[in-house]
Amino acid sequence: MDKLFIFDTTLRDGEQVPGCQLNTIEKIEIAKVLEELGVDVIEAGFPISSPGDFTSVEAISKTVTKPTICALTRAVEKDIEVAAEALKYAKKKRIHTGIGTSDFHIKYKFNSTREEIIKRAVAATTYAKKFVEDVEFYAEDAGRTDNEYLAQVVQAVVNAGATVINIPDTTGYCLPTEYGEKIKYLIDHVDMKNAILSTHCHQDLGMATANSLMGVINGARQVEVTINGIGERAGNTSLEEVVMAIKSHKELGIDTNINTKKLYPVSKMVSSLMNMPVQPNKAIVGRNAFAHSSGIHQDGVLKNLSTYEIIDPKEVGIDDNAIVLTARSGRHALKSRLNTLGIKVEANELANIYERFLELADKKKDINDDDLLILVGKEPNESSRIKLDYLQVTSGKGIKNTAIVTLDVAGEKFTSTSFGNGPVDAAINTVREILKKQMTIHEFLIQAINKGSDNLGKVHMQVEYKGKNYYGFSANTDIVTASVEAYIDAINKFTI
Numbered sequence: 022m023d024k025l026f027i028f029d030t031t032l033r034d035g036e037q038v039p040g041c042q043l044n045t046i047e048k049i050e051i052a053k054v055l056e057e058l059g060v061d062v063i064e065a066g067f068p069i070s071s072p073g074d075f076t077s078v079e080a081i082s083k084t085v086t087k088p089t090i091c092a093l094t095r096a097v098e099k100d101i102e103v104a105a106e107a108l109k110y111a112k113k114k115r116i117h118t119g120i121g122t123s124d125f126h127i128k129y130k131f132n133s134t135r136e137e138i139i140k141r142a143v144a145a146t147t148y149a150k151k152f153v154e155d156v157e158f159y160a161e162d163a164g165r166t167d168n169e170y171l172a173q174v175v176q177a178v179v180n181a182g183a184t185v186i187n188i189p190d191t192t193g194y195c196l197p198t199e200y201g202e203k204i205k206y207l208i209d210h211v212d213m214k215n216a217i218l219s220t221h222c223h224q225d226l227g228m229a230t231a232n233s234l235m236g237v238i239n240g241a242r243q244v245e246v247t248i249n250g251i252g253e254r255a256g257n258t259s260l261e262e263v264v265m266a267i268k269s270h271k272e273l274g275i276d277t278n279i280n281t282k283k284l285y286p287v288s289k290m291v292s293s294l295m296n297m298p299v300q301p302n303k304a305i306v307g308r309n310a311f312a313h314s315s316g317i318h319q320d321g322v323l324k325n326l327s328t329y330e331i332i333d334p335k336e337v338g339i340d341d342n343a344i345v346l347t348a349r350s351g352r353h354a355l356k357s358r359l360n361t362l363g364i365k366v367e368a369n370e371l372a373n374i375y376e377r378f379l380e381l382a383d384k385k386k387d388i389n390d391d392d393l394l395i396l397v398g399k400e401p402n403e404s405s406r407i408k409l410d411y412l413q414v415t416s417g418k419g420i421k422n423t424a425i426v427t428l429d430v431a432g433e434k435f436t437s438t439s440f441g442n443g444p445v446d447a448a449i450n451t452v453r454e455i456l457k458k459q460m461t462i463h464e465f466l467i468q469a470i471n472k473g474s475d476n477l478g479k480v481h482m483q484v485e486y487k488g489k490n491y492y493g494f495s496a497n498t499d500i501v502t503a504s505v506e507a508y509i510d511a512i513n514k515f516t517i
């Protein structure tokens with residue numbers, strides 16, 4: 022097996038996304054989980070860009086020791102000096118320097134010439150080598166750079182001592198075949214000495230993963246990726262997609278160091294710290310990535326998982342797949358869920374329940390266990406159920422966010438009050454205060470169903486209790502009520 026180096030740029034390119042900026046403590050937390058995940062290189066930031074970014078790169082260099090810590094620069098001496106200073110404490114360090122090589126960049130950004138750009142590329146590489154042994158060079162907009170000229174640039178920086186050459190498809194323009202051919206062209210036309218080629222593909226046309234893989238198939242041995250594919254504009258290549266594609270296709274003869282069981286928890290953590298929800302249909306880590314909701318698929322996976330699952334969810338850190346009952350479900354899925362609830366039904370009974378199930382599902386979208394119990398004439402186990410009886414929140418500017426909550430727990434009423442960072446936090450803290458259990462919220466997604474301010478807010482919540490995850494959902498015109506109800510919905514799925 023050939024080793025593929027995983028270069029994670031969540032903290033640099035990922036953090037360029039508006040609204041995703043992180044403070045140093047958050048960056049260190051992410052760097053630590055990336056280390057546990059097994060990435061080979063962490064691009065920790067762009068030290069010249071701000072004092073905060075400098076401090077983060079320096080702090081990560083002190084704390085994280087297994088992966089190489091990398092800092093980005095322009096082909097500018099001052100940038101390189103500042104990057105070297107920020108990396109001073111790193112056990113393994115790399116400076117990532119470079120310059121635009123496409124005619125668009127040469128003409129419009131630099132008002133320069135191809136010859137002059139090669140000189141600046143070589144000068145930057147040579148200068149960076151004075152500070153560190155490991156120097157990566159990026160040919161920005163390589164995707165739109167003509168191959169013959171690109172090969173001249175790459176040869177010049179390899180001769181100057183670059184150890185890794187990054188071929189970014191900066192604008193996400195290349196087709197997979199075109200990008201693969203570019204990498205092959207460089208392998209065939211450049212004396213790479215001991216240097217390796219790296220991919221850095223953007224998602225503007227939705228081809229980042231395909232392009233990166235074509236790069237690898239044609240000889241690149243490092244991929245630059247981010248968790249959840251987060252990054253400038255439409256994003257970068259997503260780490261989890263490339264890693265799982267490589268793992269699923271053993272015939273490629275390539276391996277990575279990634280502990281794939283950590284992919285899902287790391288995705289959740291990054292999404293939450295960066296305030297970037299993962300789209301439900303996102304490959305590998307989306308909420309629906311292992312959820313089957315249509316009858317033909319559900320029947321297939323109930324008979325044999327291999328019919329519709331190419332990856333065991335446990336391999337990426339997800340407890341299990343999910344069978345979601347909807348109006349598109351069939352009798353097999355309905356029967357299986359009823360069996361799980363301890364209800365055995367005969368064939369003629371099933372036909373009748375299925376008819377009523379469809380009527381309800383057409384109205385209600387998702388059918389939960391309580392709906393099923395009512396459908397078969399059994400009341401849900403009310404004795405252990407928790408209901409929201411009363412909720413009052415006080416919030417605003419300049420006042421303390423306070424909540425008063427009354428819960429009905431198995432018919433008995435409990436009231437408490439608590440504070441929080443906001444009205445939702447205050448209300449959730451109060452529920453926790455009443456129930457006095459260790460429950461951790463891992464996913465909390467609030468979405469407006471329509472655009473108007475008078476509309477329903479939908480809340481999805483994932484709550485961990487005793488090491489297992491439970492999902493809760495609610496919709497309400499009041500988002501605080503919806504949040505508390507979703508929390509209670511999740512709690513009602515386990516016995517406390």
Ligand SMILES: CC(=O)SCCNC(=O)CCNC(=O)[C@H](O)C(C)(C)COP(=O)(O)OP(=O)(O)OC[C@H]1O[C@@H](n2cnc3c(N)ncnc32)[C@H](O)[C@@H]1OP(=O)(O)O
Nearest residue numbers: 037067069070071095096097119120121130131161191253
């Ligand atoms: C494709 C990518 O993702 S590249 C990384 C993008 N990330 C960032 O830009 C975030 C960090 N950037 C910053 O904080 C700032 O842009 C800084 C500190 C780097 C520079 O700030 P300023 O000096 O104010 O310059 P500004 O950003 O306005 O313009 C960029 C300048 O760098 C030049 N430049 C751009 N890329 C390079 C490069 N690779 N090498 C050399 N010069 C470059 C531009 O031509 C322009 O120079 P000019 O002033 O002579 O026209």
Ligand SMILES: CC(C)C(=O)C(=O)O
Nearest residue numbers: 159161162189191221
């Ligand atoms: C700085 C380089 C590596 C980059 O982010 C890009 O070209 O997209």
